Structure formats: C-alpha cells, structure tokens
C-alpha cells in the first residue's frame with residue numbers, strides 16, 4: 007500500500023480514455039463502477055470538451071457482483087455500438103473490474119461484433135495514466151495497422167518521383183499539455199521543409215487512419231510517454247525509423263530538423279538558415295543579462311522536464327539546480343540528462359518530496375506542473391508551468407504551442423514573465439528607500455497582492471471542476487516542524503542590515519544566513535555573520 | 546397536488562454520478578480535526594482530487610492508501626500495510642483526533658475488513674484518536690449517500706443523553722456555518738433551547754442522543770443515519786427540507802410542533818424572515834417563471850429543489866431524476882409536487898439524454914461531465930455540485946438559491962453578439 011495525498015498521474019484507464027477521446031470513430035466500453043464516470047469531467051471541464059469522451063461505463067453495482075456483471079458488460083457494448091456506430095471498439099477494465107476478473111476482451115470477442123474489437127489490459131494496481139495511454143495506443147495501432155504489415159524482409163517501396171516524403175506525427179492526446187497546438191506547429195514546420203504528414207495520431211485520427219500508418223516513410227514521436235511502444239512496433243513491422251528528438255526549444259528544434267531531413271533524404275540547409283523565432287535575439291538582448299545564472303528547478307513529465315532543462319541552460323543561460331520527473335518509466339533518460347548539469351535527478355511521485363527538494367535548492371525559478379506552481383507559491387518563488395497534469399489554464403484560448411519555433415517564443419514569454427524584469431529589478435534596488443518601492447511593491451507585472459499571496463500557507467486552486475469549493479479554504483493544519491537543533495537568533499543590528507537587502511531576495515538571504523549559522527553552530531547572527539554567509543553562499 | 550408512486554420511472558444502465566467518496570470533499574472541512582483515509586485504488590485518489598476541484602492543500606486532511614499489486618498477490622499483508630500507513634500518518638499529524646477509514650470498491654471486493662482494522666488500530670495506535678470505518682464504495686453508495694454512511698458510523702460514538710436533561714433537537718446533516726447560525730437563532734427564538742447539529746465541527750463535541758432527542762434531517766439523503774438515531778431512542782420528525790421560504794417554514798414548523806410551540810409565537814418568529822425570503826425570491830420570479838427545468842440524478846436533493854422551483858418560482862418540471870428515492874424520507878416533499886410530475890430513479894444515461902433533448906428544457910441541472918456538452922448543444926445548465934458546496938438552506942439563502950438557477954439564463958440573455966461555437 008502506498009499513502010497518497012495527491013497524485014500527478016491518474017489511473018491507467020484515464021490514459022486509455024485520453025487516447026480514445028483524442029480519436030474519432032473509437033468507442034471505449036470500460037467495465038467500471040458508477041463513481042468512475044467522474045473521468046468525464048476532466049475532459050468536459052478542464053479541456054472544455056464539447057462532447058463527453060466516447061466512453062460507456064458499465065456501472066455495475068454491489069448486488070450484481072455475484073450474478074451478472076459479464077451480461078451487463080455485453081449489453082453495454084451492444085448498446086454502445088448501436089448508438090455510436092464506431093469503427094472500432096476499445097474494451098477494458100478499471101481497477102474494480104480487474105478484481106472481479108471478467109475477461110472483457112474475451113467477452114467482446116465472443117459477441118462476434120461487426121467491427122474490430124481492441125482489448126486493453128490496464129494493470130490498474132501496477133500502472134498509471136501515461137503507461138495506460140502508451141499501452142492503449144500501441145494496442146490500437148497493432149490491431150488496426152497489423153493487417154497491413156508486409157511479410158518480413160519486404161523492402162520498403164521507393165517513393166514515387168516528385169512525391170514529398172511523408173511521416174506520421176505520433177503521441178498527441180486529449181488532456182495533453184498543449185498537444186493540440188504542438189501538432190499544428192510541427193505539421194507546419196514539416197510542411198515548410200517539404201515533408202507531408204501522413205497521419206497525426208491519436209489526436210484527430212480515426213481507426214481508418216491508423217490502418218494506413220504504414221504508408222509513411224518514418225515516424226515522428228512527439229511524446230515518447232504515449233507513442234513509444236507504438237513507434238517501436240511500427241519500426242519492427244513496417245521498417246519505419248523514428249525521430250525521437252523532441253523539438254522543445256531552438257537547439258532541439260534544429261536537431262529535429264536535421265534528423266528529419268536525414269530520414270527524408272532532403273537538404274535541411276535552408277530550414278536551418280532561417281529560424282523564425284524571437285527567442286535567440288531576445289535572449290541575446292542586453293536586458294536578458296539579468297537572466298544569467300538564475301537558479302532553476304525543473305520538474306514534470308520526462309519529455310518536458312528534459313527539454314526544459316536544455317532550454318534553460320543553453321538558451322537562457324540559467325543554472326539548472328534541480329531536475330526531476332514523476333514518470334518512473336522514463337527515469338533513466340532523466341537521470342542521464344541530470345548528469346549534464348552535474349546534479350542528481352529526482353524521481354518521485356510524492357509532491358511533498360518535490361516540495362522539500364525545491365525548498366532545499368532555493369531556486370529563483372521553478373519550471374514544473376500545477377503542483378509545483380503551488381509549491382513555488384508557498385515558498386515565494388516564481389514559477390512557470392511546463393508539463394501535465396493539466397489545469398483549465400493549460401488550455402489557453404490563444405495559440406500557444408510548446409514545440410517548434412513558435413513554441414520557443416512561448417517558452418521565452420512564459421518563463422521570463424514570472425521573473426523580475428531586468429531593468430525593473432535594478433530600479434527596485436536603486437530606489438528601495440523610495441516610498442513607492444516599499445516592501446509590498448511587487449513588480450508591476452505580478453499584479454496586486456502577489457507579495458501577500460506568496461505568504462499564504464495553503465493555496466488550494468480550483469480546476470474547472472468546482473470553483474465553489476475554493477471560497478471556503480481556511481488554513482490547513484500543518485505538520486509540526488521537527489526541531490531539536492539550535493535556532494540562531496538575529497541581533498538587532500543584523501536584522502537592520504538585512505532590511506537593506508532588496509526585499510525580493512531578502513527571504514533567501516535570511517534563509518541562507520540561518521542555514522550558514524546553523525552549519526557553523528552560531529547561536530547569534532551578527533552583521534559579520536550575515537556578510538560571512540553572503541560570501542560563502544554567493545548569489 | 547401530490548405525486549404518487551405510479552409516475553416513477555425506474556431505470557438501470559450507465560450512470561453518470563459520483564460514488565460515496567465524493568462527500569469527503571465537504572466532510573473534511575466540516576469536521577475540522579478529522580482525517581479521511583480512503584483505502585482504495587489510484588482511481589479513488591484521483592476521483593476525490595478531481596471532484597474537489599482542489600489541486601492540493603499544504604497538508605490535506607484526506608488521503609488514499611493505494612492498494613498495490615503486492616497487496617493483492619499476497620506478497621504484502623494488506624492489514625499490516627494499513628497499520629504501517631496509519632501509524633505513520635498519526636505520528637505525522639498529532640492534530641488529528643478522529644480518523645475515518647473509508648472503504649472503496651476495491652477494498653470491498655478484496656474483502657478487507659476495515660471495521661476490524663479500525664478496532665485493531667484503536668487498540669494499537671489510537672491513543673486519543675477515534676478510528677471509525679465507513680464505506681464510500683461506488684458499489685453500494687451514490688454520492689451523498691457517503692455522508693449518510695459517515696454519519697451512520699458516528700452514531701454509536703455519540704454519548705448517551707443524560708436522563709432528565711430535557712428534550713433536545715438534533716439537526717442532522719452538514720450545513721454551512723452561516724446556515725447553522727441562522728437556523729439556531731430561529732429555533733431558539735421559538736423557545737427550543739437545546740439545539741445541536743450533527744456532524745459537529747470538532748470530533749470531541751459529538752452531540753448526545755437518547756429518548757429525549759428529536760431528530761430533524763437537514764437533507765433527504767440521510768435515511769440510514771436517521772434509522773440508527775432512532776435505534777438509540779431518538780424520535781424523528783418528518784418534514785419537507787429547508788429549501789426556499791416555504792420549505793424552511795414547514796421544516797421549522799415540524800420542529801415547533803414537536804416542541805409544542807404556540808402558533809402565535811411561531812408566526813411572530815418566522816414571519817419577518819419568511820417575508821424577507823419571499824422578497825428576495827420576487828427578484829428572480831420573472832426570469833424563472835414558466836421556464837422548463839430537467840434534473841439529472843445527483844445527490845437526492847433534486848426533489849426538494851424541484852418542489853421549491855415549481856411552487857415558489859413557477860418553474861415547469863420536465864423530469865426530476867434522483868439516484869435513489871427513499872419514499873419515507875421524501876413523502877412530505879412528494880405531497881407538494883405537482884401531480885403527474887415525471888420522476889425517475891436510478892439512471893440509464895443515454896435514454897435520459899434522449900428524453901431530455903426531446904423535452905427541450907430551458908435549464909438542465911446536471912453533473913460536471915454533462916454540463917459543457919449540453920451548453921455546446923445550446924442548452925443552459927446548472928452544475929448540480931454547486932448546490933452542495935454553496936449555502937442554500939434557510940430563509941436568508943432562498944434568494945441565493947434562486948439566483949443559482951437564474952444566472953445561466955441571465956447570462957445567455959447578455960451574450961447577444963457571440964458567433965456560433967467551433
């Protein structure tokens with residue numbers, strides 16, 4: 007058993023629904039008790055879906071357990087086909103149904119349905135959301151493209167003369183972090199360099215589209231979490247190589263173009279010569295000097311965390327002081343990436359552990375999920391969101407991809423915005439005794455109340471689900487801090503000196519000095535100790 | 546007037562409702578020194594997280610002990626694992642005075658005995674902590690029935706009322722603080738001095754119960770709690786529920802009658818508040834009167850709401866769905882519904898959606914999963930969950946309650962320059 011206060015990933019069947027809901031012409035019959043239908047609200051409220059996801063929940067009840075849950079499943083499957091007329095039927099079990107051991111795949115097959123039936127085993131007590139999406143997409147691809155696999159050893163047919171190379175764009179799902187816009191952006195990028203998209207899937211694809219995945223020359227895997235297994239299978243079955251560089255940031259996008267061009271057999275020179283993004287110039291502009299060495303803590307799904315760390319370090323000049331993921335399946339890749347920055351990766355799905363590590367690292371900026379946004383807020387550190395799990399705010403009305411050149415623009419804006427603007431920072435320091443720059447005068451772009459908000463101990467936020475709840479959020483009961491060490495005391499002079507430190511770094515200065523004093527076993531913090539600490543810790 | 550049995554449509558099929566775990570979202574805020582530990586799966590954890598709409602508290606007072614493969618395969622002893630988790634939790638949170646072990650579908654199917662676990666843990670780790678089990682499993686409970694199960698589990702822990710202490714009134718069901726205050730003032734005004742609310746805000750303030758206790762339910766979904774209180778000698782008085790001016794008056798009247806309050810006094814105490822409520826309702830009558838409303842089943846408060854909207858605001862009832870129709874609890878409400886109202890119990894989602902579309906209602910009351918799809922079809926909706934998270938009971942909330950239904954319609958009348966959706 008595992009104690010969980012909050013989870014980054016939902017259960018594996020949520021991953022399956024994300025794939026089904028992304029596609030057209032697929033219906034998912036999920037053997038599950040009534041309460042599991044809550045999943046619908048994620049799609050209709052967070053993503054603002056105009057339709058319910060294509061799922062029928064069998065809604066079995068306690069008194070049916072001993073008798074006829076399998077009949078119930080069959081009726082549900084039959085009714086769903088009649089009503090929705092899908093091209094393919096996905097069937098599976100949620101956690102409770104897995105325990106009652108109805109073989110949904112077997113039951114559905116025995117019904118001799120007129121359409122392909124794709125059973126998926128979701129291992130609810132072992133696996134989580136991303137794994138479920140990956141497995142479901144793989145099973146759908148195998149079932150639908152499988153009949154078109156050429157005999158082993160068949161060479162790939164050569165492209166007709168004059169025909170542009172084609173690739174599949176794999177991995178985007180419903181409830182993915184900016185997946186919708188990423189697909190548009192990368193399809194445009196490919197078009198510009200002379201490559202057509204054969205099929206983009208799961209998002210926007212039908213079962214018939216999956217059946218013709220084999221027509222492409224190669225695959226582009228946008229999110230390995232979702233499309234990894236399917237891409238592997240396509241490689242084995244159709245001999246399609248896969249591009250695995252995720253084009254997050256300028257450097258990765260350029261790598262991506264080179265990789266794609268090699269596979270497509272085209273010359274990338276032109277595409278590489280012109281970079282339609284403002285990030286390179288903005289990052290070189292003198293104003294960005296203040297970004298140098300900002301300490302950044304990165305946490306998210308593996309794809310976004312690895313990509314974000316690269317952009318942070320190599321395109322914005324930050325120092326990566328933390329890198330981690332909740333995706334255990336990709337832990338190895340994240341560990342490798344962390345080595346590049348001389349740090350150890352944090353692999354955990356316990357947000358309290360992430361919080362502790364963030365606090366310890368004392369970053370200037372956190373790039374994380376909605377959870378880290380809360381953690382950062384509690385710690386008074388700026389934060390930008392880079393990864394799922396998603397929140398209604400992660401579906402902006404405007405076009406806001408993360409990938410490709412436009413994605414790089416979006417990254418620059420969204421990451422830099424929460425930081426103190428360079429000039430503003432200098433001015434605040436220079437004029438800190440001016441009445442307008444008193445303690446609460448947070449940078450204008452953070453809006454009124456930013457300073458107070460940072461101090462609030464508990465900060466529940468509403469997903470779209472139930473904003474009403476948020477009105478009633480008195481403070482939580484916090485756990486007592488383990489004590490036992492000496493707590494150094496500030497002398498009056500040192501306190502006064504501390505006030506001369508600009509307020510937006512004062513908290514950090516206080517923490518650093520106290521830590522320094524504790525490490526040295528100092529009972530008192532004097533002005534001397536304050537400056538000793540400054541010299542030792544640096545900025 | 547009056548609705549009888551014959552009109553009830555009983556349905557069985559796909560359901561679109563929460564399970565009994567969802568009330569933890571409000572119960573944990575109500576009983577402020579209690580912790581709710583669900584023993585279940587990742588699904589259960591995700592459900593509460595999603596239903597709450599609350600991403601996280603610094604230290605939330607609910608959590609899930611997620612059953613894993615090794616617990617099922619016998620590689621770990623589920624009971625020992627649970628003990629380990631509870632011990633750690635209580636060490637970490639010395640502020641917790643009451644721990645609820647909440648059963649789920651998975652814990653029920655694998656037959657994990659949480660009653661036994663609660664007893665065992667009380668003996669081993671429970672110094673000063675009361676450990677109580679109830680089930681919120683979707684196999685047995687629908688949404689608000691989770692509160693019924695929770696309160697039922699607390700009934701044996703209520704102290705016995707002292708003999709000869711005199712009669713007292715016990716208001717059962719969680720209410721917002723502001724509502725409790727208002728009702729308490731009214732009841733005291735009637736001369737009913739000993740009024741207690743259940744559940745209490747603090748677990749060491751459990752109200753006493755005994756033969757001198759008069760029970761008045763604040764919500765219709767508390768049938769089992771009522772029965773357990775009766776088993777401890779209490780007397781339940783039956784009444785419509787305190788929604789709207791009329792509902793609140795009839796509810797107070799039931800209490801007044803049980804305590805022999807003189808009609809003049811009742812009139813003097815309630816009339817000003819009732820008049821205020823009616824005035825507040827007048828503002829919304831024009832908007833709502835004659836509009837057709839359709840209720841999807843959710844929390845069992847659909848029937849009292851329908852009664853309020855039809856009688857006090859002149860709305861037309863297309864269908865009133867309820868997950869479960871407890872005839873005994875709801876009889877005074879049914880008597881007030883227009884005769885021939887189409888009631889449905891249980892759910893067959895797709896069929897109900899068909900009926901709803903055919904009815905062309907002006908407003909649909911439904912869960913979060915259905916609301917946006919209806920809006921996209923051009924049908925205005927009211928989220929049912931808001932009716933549980935917002936103070937709506939009593940005279941001084943009657944206007945707010947009406948406003949919740951009027952707002953979606955008013956909003957539509959303002960948005961006159963929008964292009965069609967894409």
Ligand code: SF4
Pocket residue numbers: 039040041042101102564565566585586588589590592648649650651681682683684
């Ligand atoms: S319906 Fe059952 S399995 Fe699903 S969330 Fe509720 S208790 Fe857990």
